[in-house]
Amino acid sequence: MNKPDLKKLIITFFRVAIGWHFLYEGLSKLWIENWSAAGYLANATGPFAGFYHWMGGSETLMSIIDPVNIVALILIGLALFLGVAIRVSAISGVVLLLLYYFAYPPFGGLQMGAVEGNVFVVNRNLIEALALITLFFLKEKGFGIHALPYFLPKKKTEQAIENENAVSSRREALKNLATLPALGVLGWGAFSSNEKYGVDTLSGATIQVGGADISELKGELPKGKIGNMEFSRLVLGGNLIGGWAHSRDLIYVPSLFRAYNTEKKIFETLMLAEKAGIDSINIGFPTIETMVKYRKMTGSNIKVIVQVHPDMENSDYYVNIDKAIDSGMDVIQIQGNWCDWLVRDNKLDVIEKMMDRIRSQGYTAGLASHTVDSLIACEEQGIIPDYYMKTMHHDQYWSAHPRENRVPFEVDGKKHLDHNRFHDNCFCLFPDKTTAFVERAKVPVMGFKVLAAGAISPEDGFKWAFQNGADFICVGMFDFQIVNDVNITIDTLNNLQGRKREWFG
Template identity: 50%
Template sequence: MKVKTYILLFLRVAAGWHFLYEGIIKLLQPEWSSEAYLRGSFGFLSGFFHWLGSDPGMVQVIDFLNVWGMILLGTGLFIGLFIRISAISGILLLLLYYFAYPPFGSPYFGLSPEGHYWIISRNLIEILVLGVVYLFPVREFSIEKFIGFFRKKSEPDNVDDESHDGETNNRREMLKGLATLPFLGGLILGSISRSSSLDPDALSGATIALNKFDISDLNGELPKGKLGNLEISRLILGCNLIGGWSHSRDLHYVGQLFRQYNNEKKIIETLSIAEQAGINLTNMVNQFYPILNKYKAMTGSEMLSICQVHLDMEGGDKMKFIKEAMDMGATSMYIQGAVGDNLVQDGQMDLIQESLEFMRDQGYLAGMGAHSIQVPIACEAAGIKPDYYFKTMHHDKYWSAHPREFREEFSVDRERSLDHNKFHDNIFDVFPEQTVEVFNQIDVPLFGFKVLAGGAIEPEDGFRYAFENGADFICVGMFDFQIVEDVNLVIGILNKDLNRSRPWKA
């Protein structure tokens, strides 16, 4: 065979295996669904795809057609059976993928789990490959060649068919038509053995397949509470692990390790797992909204966000960062904990009131963050009523907590001391009993955060402590592999009798 023939043969077989492998992986992972992919579509055909994804029955039909369409056309291309029919079917399928998320004409064009595109995407490239296969359907090493051998043998007087140019009536040429079958069998067996550890490719959707973290392991539905007109899961997703803020004391490499693990793809997977597990609110900072918005655009996610905002104390517009959070799609905002500590310590209660009123005037629930219990005490004394508090909340019964007699207010997230009797990134609710006592007198919802003291407290212990001592919601930074377990812990704790004296405020 000529080099050109080998190249065309490789294109046919490679494209076939790509489709076939994706179909097999999706078939072996029953949790896969095209629903999020369809509902997240954008572009001029998005209404059509949203309609397809809006009906569960329709989604099941589409899933069936998608999986088996890929398997059948992939098999046809790989073994060389109905080559042109398979090629044109693949082109039509890829066109649907291309226009579901067109890399043009949208503020979200080019968004993909694997990179950025503009007009030319991997789907378009594969469409061009299949176009070549359709125009030049090489039948070397194909079932069509094998069938053609017997057809000619049964019709010895038939003249050569140009579509089977080069075929000869000998055993070697006949066996060449079957050459792809053993390769196909080996590849299929290999793909099945690895299916438990591999995700469906982005070819047919941005739906994230859950491997080791099976949503079917959930023990029920995650309870929710009302915050204003929002219904929020009692457990919300923190963002410190995404940013590498590990609070790992003197283990300096841990922050970098967090950032290396939580790359963009892993963050998107983590958000997807959290949402499927029942978590519908994530804590955010302004710098992470691009990736959250990318995830929402790709998947049609309805994840809410609560943004911890700073005040621009050096620029001319102190509300600058609050406005940025609004522009990026925050559901609610609260003054960040360290900022709240500084404002109270400096006596800037008027600026706190001004900031909260500015958020409310724009139609947002406005919260107050704090590490120090003096923040809510000062706000209550000044008649400042945020819509909720976001306060550190954990006990101090763990090894790295320094002695109570050496603790100081307004020391959290300040200078880290080498003196083990002072703050060294080790404690975030300096006087836990006072936190409980003060919030028993405050009639607004409470988000407890740092409930595990930066990983020093076991989750079940920290979660139970926070809920029993007045938290209405808890904010927890979680890796993807921790989410299902943590959700189950919260479900178990809240579905049993709690030793809780503070009434639920949300």
């Protein structure tokens, strides 16, 4: 192969690779039912965030933007792949990529590592835009159907002149058609993959959601107050994000959760939750870093309730409280298992000191537990939080061990091989005792583990918790469960009967 052919071949590969990326992104969005860039635009950050938010918040504009985005990606991709209208498609691609780039610009303190690694200023959108600018100015455009007119029949005089500059017109024509079968093979493979596995992309403006679509929401999620802050009655739980599965003896489930909930998927889930009306999340302390990154990347105002515990080894009760405050968390709650352990070990003074520390810094202080005896003991000592967080579920499900075999404080203890003893299978050990305590509580109550880690259906678990006094429920959800769970919450609250306790918050 001579040097001109090699140069032409390299440019062809360069152009076709970019073209295929555009084309597949467009086809992916086309194949996703009810795809929309609204969530992407609504959470844009950077100096032009207001412009993107304005677009994402308008249904009229989105009815135009979504199809235009898809068509533009497909047409630009086809043109670059086949080699037609290259200059027009290149400059159009630059405009589109820069719109993506400035929606989430990797500067001004934002690190876009969740999507494409750690970057600053230069990311894949900018690199691809620079590549298209290079292609725009290159005189050589590679093989493609743009060259075919040179090989069509012409007048003799023109043909004679052309023959002086053309070598083997037939071979050149075949070379310029070579991208057509390649397009067919790639297109067939992409379509087959989509048919078999579905589409999963997070490009310049893609959020894929399984389960019910956001358009199927039945209304607005009701809200209540804890302290001086407003929260949706349904709060997103952090266990699935953190990989805590409570999966009984299914030892592979925690790793499966972590494999599914990549950082990218976590961000998609959070964005969908906010769009569905869930405005808060309750997380374990190790998840703080993820939430800080999410809020920086998207400009999200989601309220974060963080669980903290003391460093008993160094007698430092406040270290995690201070870290939570420094990280910008909104509400601080003493972790449920630690509350149980401290009460069990007769160290209620640690709980009281931690509560005082949280409040002295101007924060709402929550107190969680798995065993209701812990909250009763604190109540008797005059330790009353700004809200309780308590496991709240009935025990009418198959894997719950017999009541007569249940022991206070066993939830975070030994997992027994005896089927009639605790083995990560029951979290509200004494439902009647719990409901009696909640009934007399004079502060808001947030129920958690209301589905007994997946053993109870949402329709049943949500109703039971709200009927028995919960003002809020905290539920771990995968992305494909969010819209359904929001709808179930709305239906439950709209049709709730038999609740005796007044609403707090």
